[in-house]
Amino acid sequence: MIRLGVPSKGRLMEQTFDWFADRGVRLSRSGSDREYAGRVEGAEGVTLVLLSAGEIPRELAAGRIELGVTGTDLVREKLAGWASDVAEVTAMGFGHADLILAVPECWTDCDSLDDFDSVCRDFRAAHGFRLRIATKYHRLVRAWLAAHEVADYQLVDSQGATEGTVANQTAEAIADITSSGETLRANNLKILAEEPILRSQATLFAGRRAMESPEVQAFLARLAA
Amino acid sequence: MIPKRDKQAVGQRLLAAFRAAGAVEVAPDLLLPAGALLDLYGEDIRARAYVTADPIRGEMMLRPDFTVPVVQAHMENGAEPARYCYLGEVFRKQDMGDLRPEHLRDNEYLQCGLELFSRHPGADAEVFALFHRLLAPYGLSAETGDMGLLMDAVRGLPVSDARRAALLHHIWRPGRFQRLLDRFSAPALPRDFPAVTAPWAGLRGEDEMQARIARLRADAAEPPLPPLWSDRLKRLFALRAPAPQAVAALRDLAGEMPAIAPAVQRIETRLAAIGGQGIDPSGVIFDASHGRTTMEYYDGFTFSFLATRPGLPPVASGGRYDALTRMLGKGREIPAVGGIIRPGVLAELEAAA
Numbered sequence: 001m002i003r004l005g006v007p008s009k010g011r012l013m014e015q016t017f018d019w020f021a022d023r024g025v026r027l028s029r030s031g032s033d034r035e036y037a038g039r040v041e042g043a044e045g046v047t048l049v050l051l052s053a054g055e056i057p058r059e060l061a062a063g064r065i066e067l068g069v070t071g072t073d074l075v076r077e078k079l080a081g082w083a084s085d086v087a088e089v090t091a092m093g094f095g096h097a098d099l100i101l102a103v104p105e106c107w108t109d110c111d112s113l114d115d116f117d118s119v120c121r122d123f124r125a126a127h128g129f130r131l132r133i134a135t136k137y138h139r140l141v142r143a144w145l146a147a148h149e150v151a152d153y154q155l156v157d158s159q160g161a162t163e164g165t166v167a168n169q170t171a172e173a174i175a176d177i178t179s180s181g182e183t184l185r186a187n188n189l190k191i192l193a194e195e196p197i198l199r200s201q202a203t204l205f206a207g208r209r210a211m212e213s214p215e216v217q218a219f220l221a222r223l224a225a
Numbered sequence: 226m227i228p229k230r231d232k233q234a235v236g237q238r239l240l241a242a243f244r245a246a247g248a249v250e251v252a253p254d255l256l257l258p259a260g261a262l263l264d265l266y267g268e269d270i271r272a273r274a275y276v277t278a279d280p281i282r283g284e285m286m287l288r289p290d291f292t293v294p295v296v297q298a299h300m301e302n303g304a305e306p307a308r309y310c311y312l313g314e315v316f317r318k319q320d321m322g323d324l325r326p327e328h329l330r331d332n333e334y335l336q337c338g339l340e341l342f343s344r345h346p347g348a349d350a351e352v353f354a355l356f357h358r359l360l361a362p363y364g365l366s367a368e369t370g371d372m373g374l375l376m377d378a379v380r381g382l383p384v385s386d387a388r389r390a391a392l393l394h395h396i397w398r399p400g401r402f403q404r405l406l407d408r409f410s411a412p413a414l415p416r417d418f419p420a421v422t423a424p425w426a427g428l429r430g431e432d433e434m435q436a437r438i439a440r441l442r443a444d445a446a447e448p449p450l451p452p453l454w455s456d457r458l459k460r461l462f463a464l465r466a467p468a469p470q471a472v473a474a475l476r477d478l479a480g481e482m483p484a485i486a487p488a489v490q491r492i493e494t495r496l497a498a499i500g501g502q503g504i505d506p507s508g509v510i511f512d513a514s515h516g517r518t519t520m521e522y523y524d525g526f527t528f529s530f531l532a533t534r535p536g537l538p539p540v541a542s543g544g545r546y547d548a549l550t551r552m553l554g555k556g557r558e559i560p561a562v563g564g565i566i567r568p569g570v571l572a573e574l575e576a577a578a
Contacts, residue, residue: 081325105423106431109438117401119429119437121394126433130267139320142268149398151267166427188423 001045002210002219005059005068006038008050012202015094016069023223043219054078056205061085066210067219073099073177073200077137086205089220095202097177099137102189104166104173113148113194116173120152123172134158134171137197141175144197163187227572232335235575236312236568239337242359243310248339251309253294259284262293265522265552272320287316292522292546292563293553295340300554306343312336312568330538331569338543340563342550348562349526349545350498356530356541356564357504363574365530365540367508369468370515372396372544373525374475374488378461381484382454384409385447387440397517410455413445457481464513468496471511495526522549526562532574540574541566 006027007013017027026041027048038048049065056070057078069092075082103110103119110119123131131153135141138155145153156171163183165171177200178184181191204223210216244250256277262270263284274289288294291311299307315336319329339355341348357367379392388409395402418438425431461478464471472493479486492511500506516527525545532540543564551558 076323081321081323083323084325104426104429106421106425106427107429107434108418108421109434109441114404118391121391122433122437123429126430127428129264131429138271142272143320143322146269146272149395149401151269151398154263154268155271169428172427172429188426 001047002067002213002216003047003049003065004040005049005051005056005065005070007053007056007069012053012069012095013050016092016202019092019094020223023225025223043222045215046219057082057086060205060207063207063209066207066213066216068205069202070205071095071097071177071200072203073097073137073140073198075203075205076198077140080139085208087208087211089204089206090224092202092204095200097179097200098196099140099175099177099198099200100191100196101133101141101173101175101194102163102178102184102191105185105188105190107190111193113150113192116192117148117150117152120150124152130154131173132156132171133173133175134162134165135175136162137175137177140197163189227569227576231576232569232572235572236335236337239359239566239568240310240312242355243337243339246308246339246355248308248310251295251298251311252313253288253291253298253311255288255314256285257288257294258282259286261297261553262286262289265293265549273317275316275318288314289317290315291336291338291565292340292549295338295563296546296550296553296561299340299342299559300550300557303342305559306341306345308339308341308343310337310339312338328536335568336565337568338563338565340561342559342561344560346494347498348560349495350502352543352562352564353499353526353528354502354504356528356543356566357499357502359566360530360541360571363532363540363571365532366510368510368512368515368529368531370512370517370527371488371492371525372516372523372527374485374492374513375462375517376524377485377488378458378482381482382450382458384450385444387444388447388450399514399517406450406455406458409447410450410452412449413447415445416441461485462514462517464511466511468506468509468511471513472496516544522546524548528564530566532570534574534577537570537573538567540570 006016020027025043028039030037030039038050040046040048051059053070054074056068057075059065060068061079075086079085110116120131133153134156136159141155158165162174162176164187165174166189206216259276275287277285279285295309314333316333318332339352341352375396376393379396380389382389391405392402395405464474466474475489479489496506516523523544523546525547527544529539530541541564545562547560550561
């Protein structure tokens, strides 16, 4: 049996259903909209498991599902050593979003990461604590800043409405996922002129062990055809 | 697998030697308030230390090293001079990249350490010689460095105070340091700071931004640093040789960079003191960049002892951290030097012998 994990709601679920339908596999939610049970037509031995997108990386790594659809951002943030546990089967061409670092638009002296590093140093000297970056992507942001040798900052956890933290003075900068940048602009924030921390999109992942199963291989071959 | 009991036994032996050298044993807590550690090490410590939450005390860390709690305790109620020793576990997690490492490093291991709070000029040599004597039976290689030497070299550059401060700040971050040096060595690019219509947001004040803009404008008017200076720094930072040869090379460099002459003299005196303790200086490596990639708090003499067998972590490391006592001393400061040995690694070397 192949257990296929799919995000349980919203556009991500709909686009995933469309993607599979284009490849001859019809996924649907059974019963009412509130019931998290699913149906698979057009493929033998495949069960649909509806899950929160954020839990799919963990379920894949634990081997409780063989295949799963989620964002590359979530896999890399939530699974340390992700490539040892899961494999990227294919990028699905939707759910595009970049993880970026943004600062107040009024900082006309801050465009690059070098500027940001220098602002962090000044801020710490002036305020007696490290400049705060609000994010929920702790591991990715920390690793990226460490790789670029930016040191005078701290991360503060923000699980939602992250763009509002600067106006509320609970952070001086944010690191978050954005697709169009509209929410950032509406909150008077601008993205640093650097390559994003990560370019993410919806991706079909497989557990490393599951990849060895002939059943999984046959199903993936069918999807690729 | 070496039993923990055997590692403890090695640790107790080292601890007895530190006590015999006049150190008082201290036992800092295993759970430390996270605030001071985060402030000191920054966000990177979260990737290395285990963080946990206490409902009343807030964020706590499982002891990632002894130096900080020992310095804190000394600065709060220690008499001068003082010397402390300790033996206990430290906890370090390994944050991996894309792939799970094949061999996991120990995330819990013993450290046995000695810390000297003393204004005595011979303290560096005393600590190094004591470590050297304790580790002599294991056939390790000894490497040393001096962060004060590098900082003096930077202080001696013919640049503005703003540029000097930026370089000094990043001396522990080689990539960023090099970017700054390259930028200061090239003609400055003119830069616009267009007026923005967006309202002011956040805690950083407009005055802070204006101060930085004024600094950047002044910087743009500064002539580039002549290339011979970055060449001199490059030669200094790349210097690595047995200590007596290194000192000779440093003396030559001091001819071109007079600012390092006092540091070179200090290194020479220290080396002579180490030699006076019966250690052959030619068996000690001097690597000018030795302290650059280690803990940011070392600001003078640094040392480490390494096993020749590959795959083992450094057996011992230490150095001088005067600035740390200033940071944690709330207005007080005292010169301090110390180091740790990992009894577990010694036990492994003993078992393999």
